């Protein structure tokens with residue numbers, strides 16, 4: 001498939017004929033936990049997208065993530081924890097962080113927090129930043145792996161860097177099939193779009209670095225404070241890079257109709273070749289977004305057109321991803 005990551009020439013470090021697909025029953029969870037403890041990579045389901053997990057305290061294991069993804073080393077990783085207590089061993093959580101954790105954890109919110117001195121985190125995880133991105137996921141299979149292993153797990157999306165994110169085991173296989181030995185099968189991801197990333201600033205301000213399933217309005221309701229003015233122009237969260245989630249073909253947005261050479265992704269009244277949501281439901285659209293982009297990438301048509309999606313609620317995150325897919 002013509003994903004942009006295919007342009008990256010390096011060979012897989014440890015070629016596997018085929019990753020082993022693990023069922024998330026007790027034996028599968030134990031096997032995943034054992035592999036992670038041994039420093040191997042495991043693709044794991046979360047409620048957002050599939051993650052490529054490694055133990056966050058091992059420089060070698062974390063280096064393997066960057067290699068498998070072809071990820072630039074300036075792009076730090078999100079670390080997944082079981083609960084607030086584990087988060088506090090890694091980062092400093094102030095009252096705001098605790099309020100957000102109480103409201104949204106386990107769930108699709110990542111917080112960028114000060115890294116705790118002496119935290120057992122490989123330096124490459126934070127790419128040298130004094131902060132660390134932490135999330136407590138809700139997916140039962142991922143939670144079981146966190147519990148069984150006792151590890152904090154660094155886990156970016158389980159795709160080659162810059163390509164479309166995976167929301168099914170098949171997506172993981174097509175992007176990283178020869179680079180990851182184990183895939184834990186948790187079915188299709190429910191939310192389907194990456195976590196919201198919020199940065200809590202030392203001066204008391206906060207900003208959304210990446211829109212996601214939890215909206216800025218929900219965060220500001222909990223914090224009782226509006227976000228800082230949009231000063232976050234630096235590449236602080238490289239998921240914000242202009243081109244990301246690239247299906248490897250030109251993408252045209254706001255397309256009510258499509259040309260003959262375009263695979264048309266619909267929404268609501270715009271039917272398309274395949275729809276994000278026939279009923280115009282934004283949560284369903286988010287859950288189906290990456291599957292639609294994967295299918296569009298694999299379709300015969302050389303171009304992709306996408307119907308307009310309203311910019312409200314999680315629609316803001318969908319449009320954010322579509323703009324980067326089109327860039």
Ligand code: AMP
Pocket residue numbers: 075076077078112126129131132133155156157194197209210236237238239240
């Ligand atoms: P992904 O690779 O899809 O899991 O995305 C991870 C995102 O988290 C990227 O956009 C990273 O830049 C962002 N991130 C991780 N750690 C930090 C941090 N300390 N500060 C800001 N953004 C971060």
Ligand code: MG
Pocket residue numbers: 156157165239
């Ligand atoms: Mg990603």
